[in-house]
Amino acid sequence: MSYSPSATRYDAMKYNRCGNSGILLPALSLGLWHNFGGVDNFETGRAIIRAAFDNGITHVDLANNYGPPPGSAEENFGSILKKDFTGYLRDELIISSKAGYTMWPGPYGDWGSRKYLMASLNQSLQRMQLDYVDIFYSHRPDPDTPLEETMNALHDIVKSGKALYIGLSNYHLPEATRAIKILKELGTPCLIHQPKYSMYERWVEDGLMDELEKNGIGCIPFSPLAQGLLTNKYLQGNIPEQSRAAKQHGALQASAITPKVLEQLNALNALAQHRRQSLAQMALAWILKDKRVTTVLAGVSSVAQLHDNLATLNNLNFTSEELSEIETILKVN
Numbered sequence: 001m002s003y004s005p006s007a008t009r010y011d012a013m014k015y016n017r018c019g020n021s022g023i024l025l026p027a028l029s030l031g032l033w034h035n036f037g038g039v040d041n042f043e044t045g046r047a048i049i050r051a052a053f054d055n056g057i058t059h060v061d062l063a064n065n066y067g068p069p070p071g072s073a074e075e076n077f078g079s080i081l082k083k084d085f086t087g088y089l090r091d092e093l094i095i096s097s098k099a100g101y102t103m104w105p106g107p108y109g110d111w112g113s114r115k116y117l118m119a120s121l122n123q124s125l126q127r128m129q130l131d132y133v134d135i136f137y138s139h140r141p142d143p144d145t146p147l148e149e150t151m152n153a154l155h156d157i158v159k160s161g162k163a164l165y166i167g168l169s170n171y172h173l174p175e176a177t178r179a180i181k182i183l184k185e186l187g188t189p190c191l192i193h194q195p196k197y198s199m200y201e202r203w204v205e206d207g208l209m210d211e212l213e214k215n216g217i218g219c220i221p222f223s224p225l226a227q228g229l230l231t232n233k234y235l236q237g238n239i240p241e242q243s244r245a246a247k248q249h250g251a252l253q254a255s256a257i258t259p260k261v262l263e264q265l266n267a268l269n270a271l272a273q274h275r276r277q278s279l280a281q282m283a284l285a286w287i288l289k290d291k292r293v294t295t296v297l298a299g300v301s302s303v304a305q306l307h308d309n310l311a312t313l314n315n316l317n318f319t320s321e322e323l324s325e326i327e328t329i330l331k332v333n
């Protein structure tokens with residue numbers, strides 16, 4: 001089971017510059033929120049990471065709380081790195097982690113204090129057996145901690161060498177604008193913003209993308225497939241056994257699959273077929289059509305899904321008719 005990465009791993013992937021930075025990210029990145037925890041099959045996760053890297057996916061996204069149980073995705077990823085990514089392969093990877101959601105009990109294991117962010121990153125590094133992460137995110141804004149405290153902690157983390165770059169996640173326009181300004185003044189500019197964005201989640205279009213572009217910051221939208229809704233999985237109206245909606249620990253509620261959503265998904269799927277794409281591919285391409293998007297951050301539960309998603313890059317173009325047809329479908333009540 002020893003791993004030797006494909007010699008052609010950089011041939012087909014498209015790399016986009018992250019804002020004004022020196023960093024290039026693959027058009028498709030891999031998220032480890034689900035399917036890599038202690039409850040999941042370790043070898044499946046390992047095969048997905050290997051297949052991703054073999055196909056030029058150099059960016060893997062984690063957070064302190066990914067699992068379940070929380071922390072186990074980082075532990076498993078650390079073991080995979082240790083087993084498979086030996087020698088200098090670490091230098092071919094951009095690894096991110098985050099802190100901002102509940103991680104340990106008591107007043108210091110959540111939100112955005114300096115105490116929490118610093119302690120959490122130390123724990124993440126231990127779990128992943130790493131000296132540093134490439135990107136460390138404030139996972140969500142904390143309404144009760146001064147933004148200056150959170151941003152100063154991120155700046156000091158970069159100065160300490162435990163992270164190379166800073167990211168913000170789930171910051172809406174007002175707090176993102178303030179945070180970006182503070183980080184710029186501190187001399188540690190924000191590298192990237194990670195917002196939720198899909199055909200079903202459009203808030204970033206109301207000013208955030210413009211703000212990121214204005215400040216030379218990259219964008220990595222998460223849950224682009226609406227956790228699997230925007231795939232061929234639920235089209236018949238039933239919930240397959242191994243799907244996220246069927247899992248007790250899955251964050252996708254079966255109740256999200258309403259008759260209206262099913263009608264929309266089937267109409268979108270017909271359009272995707274017309275484009276000779278799977279619905280997942282069309283949903284990913286739809287995110288990547290915005291040139292301000294650096295990379296799209298999707299999760300997968302199998303190597304087959306990963307290959308399906310990689311083939312998105314074969315057709316990233318939309319006609320204006322296709323785009324307006326998508327809008328019409330999404331307006332169905």
Ligand SMILES: NC(=O)c1ccc[n+]([C@@H]2O[C@H](COP(=O)([O-])OP(=O)(O)OC[C@H]3O[C@@H](n4cnc5c(N)ncnc54)[C@H](OP(=O)(O)O)[C@@H]3O)[C@@H](O)[C@H]2O)c1
Nearest residue numbers: 031032033222223224225226227228231243244298299301
């Ligand atoms: N910053 C944040 O607050 C935040 C929040 C959420 C997520 N994220 C990041 O974003 C990443 C992606 O989010 P997500 O996992 O919710 O995203 P997603 O990409 O919208 O959905 C992933 C799920 O879609 C299904 N899928 C993927 N490709 C498929 C294909 N080709 N055909 C059929 N089904 C397919 C799989 O579902 P099944 O498991 O059912 O097979 C997979 O688990 C996370 O892993 C995490 O890194 C960040």
